[in-house]
Amino acid sequence: MDADITKSTVSGTVQAPPSKSYTHRAILAAGYAGGATVRDPLVSADTKATMRAVEGYGGSVERHDDHLDVTGFDGRPEVPDDVIDCANSGTTMRLVTATAALGDGLTVLTGDDSLRSRPQGPLLDAIDQLDGRAESTRGNGQAPLVVGGPIDGGRVSIPGDVSSQYVTALLMAGAVTEGGIEIDLKTELKSAPYVDITIEVLEAFGVDAEQTADGFAVAGGQSYDPVDGEYTVPGDFSSISYLLAMGALAAPDGLTVTGAHPSAQGDSAIVDVLQRMGADLTWDREAGEIHVSQSDLSGVEVSVADTPDLLPTIAVLGAVADGTTTIVDCEHVRYKETDRVAAMSEALTAMGASVEEEHDTLTIHGGDSDLDGTTVDGRADHRIIMSLSVAGLVADGTTTVEGIEHVDVSFPNFFDELETLGAEVSR
Numbered sequence: 557m558d559a560d561i562t563k564s565t566v567s568g569t570v571q572a573p574p575s576k577s578y579t580h581r582a583i584l585a586a587g588y589a590g591g592a593t594v595r596d597p598l599v600s601a602d603t604k605a606t607m608r609a610v611e612g613y614g615g616s617v618e619r620h621d622d623h624l625d626v627t628g629f630d631g632r633p634e635v636p637d638d639v640i641d642c643a644n645s646g647t648t649m650r651l652v653t654a655t656a657a658l659g660d661g662l663t664v665l666t667g668d669d670s671l672r673s674r675p676q677g678p679l680l681d682a683i684d685q686l687d688g689r690a691e692s693t694r695g696n697g698q699a700p701l702v703v704g705g706p707i708d709g710g711r712v713s714i715p716g717d718v719s720s721q722y723v724t725a726l727l728m729a730g731a732v733t734e735g736g737i738e739i740d741l742k743t744e745l746k747s748a749p750y751v752d753i754t755i756e757v758l759e760a761f762g763v764d765a766e767q768t769a770d771g772f773a774v775a776g777g778q779s780y781d782p783v784d785g786e787y788t789v790p791g792d793f794s795s796i797s798y799l800l801a802m803g804a805l806a807a808p809d810g811l812t813v814t815g816a817h818p819s820a821q822g823d824s825a826i827v828d829v830l831q832r833m834g835a836d837l838t839w840d841r842e843a844g845e846i847h848v849s850q851s852d853l854s855g856v857e858v859s860v861a862d863t864p865d866l867l868p869t870i871a872v873l874g875a876v877a878d879g880t881t882t883i884v885d886c887e888h889v890r891y892k893e894t895d896r897v898a899a900m901s902e903a904l905t906a907m908g909a910s911v912e913e914e915h916d917t918l919t920i921h922g923g924d925s926d927l928d929g930t931t932v933d934g935r936a937d938h939r940i941i942m943s944l945s946v947a948g949l950v951a952d953g954t955t956t957v958e959g960i961e962h963v964d965v966s967f968p969n970f971f972d973e974l975e976t977l978g979a980e981v982s983r
């Protein structure tokens with residue numbers, strides 16, 4: 557499905573969707589436990605993949621209006637009856653691959669075309685170092701995967717600059733091994749705040765994991781046991797980034813985002829990026845409310861080492877801001893649902909922006925001319941689709957964004973919200 561977005565303004569109040577990262581972890585942690593209630597979960601294509609995986613390992617997930625009742629498998633996953641289909645979700649595939657290594661038998665994990673082209677090698681290698689079995693069926697470090705155990709813990713050495721999800725996966729599974737897992741990182745950790753999110757969720761489930769001089773460690777023999785049997789998911793700052801960007805670019809009367817409470821999410825850095833660009837933005841942290849209104853923005857330099865998912869949003873802001881925006885440390889953003897550095901470079905160039913793409917840097921010379929509406933490929937990637945839709949609000953004429961159904965991955969009602977806020981959208 558396509559959306560035609562015509563230059564228009566937005567205003568009003570919008571509730572942030574629940575965090576995808578916290579929801580994945582809470583569902584899997586409830587799976588590792590005897591069970592738990594997950595309140596305010598994100599129910600989306602990606603988190604449904606994690607629900608299916610927990611069910612595959614012998615748990616169950618009952619969906620209610622504002623919560624999930626998860627019955628867990630108590631740290632001892634069954635060998636699934638069928639393959640685990642992780643669909644488009646990298647988080648699911650990495651986190652539940654480590655779960656498979658706890659099983660007394662083999663699990664097959666697969667996903668869609670995009671997921672089957674993303675790197676899994678370092679995690680397979682880690683399971684191999686723990687004496688589990690972990691293979692890529694095509695021998696190229698990509699899914700389909702065949703994984704089995706049971707591992708009983710140990711020490712692994714993996715790179716930190718491909719995906720932080722390997723660390724998250726090993727910490728979550730390591731807690732229920734006999735001996736625990738120590739992770740030595742051979743290269744600097746990228747996307748580090750996502751491991752902070754993991755440690756925060758583990759703590760809420762009564763599990764200790766820690767940063768060490770060389771990486772991370774989790775003791776074995778621990779039980780997942782959430783306080784009062786429940787966990788509440790906070791709002792999602794990656795999703796909030798699109799809402800704030802539309803406010804800063806296209807809300808002369810202002811836009812308020814609710815459900816924006818501080819948490820371990822690195823992507824709350826979007827607030828600082830927008831303020832540095834000159835946006836009129838205030839964040840009432842206690843109330844969880846951010847107010848932003850249309851402002852003249854100036855280019856900035858931003859490292860996305862910790863915040864890869866912000867790249868598409870910042871690229872759009874940079875294309876409209878005066879001067880140059882330089883997004884550095886972005887190599888790992890190429891390993892997502894699509895190569896997002898190339899995708900944003902191509903799409904913004906097609907819309908008339910001046911963009912230079914290098915391997916680890918994206919430079920956008922904004923402000924020289926207005927963006928032009930045209931047809932852009934959403935690359936079946938939710939973040940490319942949402943960020944280009946924001947660009948469509950300020951581009952001259954109409955922007956057609958292709959493949960908009962893929963927002964279902966992280967922000968299923970994105971286009972409903974856009975319309976409610978007053979944007980001219982037809983789909």
Ligand SMILES: O=C(O)C1=C[C@@H](OP(=O)(O)O)[C@@H](O)[C@H](O)C1
Nearest residue numbers: 577647719720721747750864865
């Ligand atoms: O653990 C998580 O929830 C995530 C980690 C990040 O991936 P990498 O660690 O692969 O960069 C991020 O891009 C992804 O959207 C969600």
Ligand SMILES: C=C(OP(=O)(O)O)C(=O)O
Nearest residue numbers: 644645646647865892893
């Ligand atoms: C990269 C993302 O998620 P995942 O790695 O779970 O596919 C994302 O949501 O932008």
